[in-house]
Amino acid sequence: DAKTTQPTSMDCAEGRAANLPCNHSTISGNEYVYWYRQIHSQGPQYIIHGLKNNETNEMASLIITEDRKSSTLILPHATLRDTAVYYCIVRVGHNAGNMLTFGGGTRLMVKP
């Protein structure tokens, strides 16, 4: 699996867009990018995933660069409830062992 690199922490003002970067320069052609978040001590929450096209759902947008070596998760209007640790995970689409491997993630603090 490709290794991911994320900033340890970020701040964002409430109501503004939060842009969380992830580098995955060793990603291979069949590996998807997944984003999860964990609000303090709660179970991780699936946010979005993508292969090469940009994706959007009700929670967020995922922008993947053309070379697929990096991606950005965008929370368009961050609220205080978006304060959490955000994990970028790169996995092969179909694998006999589809466990999630969580790294350190980015601790996003949304401030009033």
Place this chain on the structure above:
Amino acid sequence: DSGVTQTPKHLITATGQRVTLRCSPRSGDLSVYWYQQSLDQGLQFLIQYYNGEERAKGNILERFSAQQFPDLHSELNLSSLELGDSALYFCASSVAPTSYEQYFGPGTRLTVT
């Protein structure tokens, strides 16, 4: 609410004891995963079951075991507990055995004293 339920929420027990954690997956999900989150190790995958069969194993200790029952609920058994087993234990479920879109329960906080 993810639809995954876990009981109990909190568990306090002594070293050397045995405990059982229970998980009910989302309706329709056949695959169940167990993860452990401790302060020093982060979130780590333990084991996966799909439709009653073990599918994948992670860094699960021999003192730990799990099973998935015909009604698809799962139990994680932890025995000969040590102080270092204190952690949050999460269960997750997914529809397909190969899906990385997993839905996590609220967790069981285990404290070993």
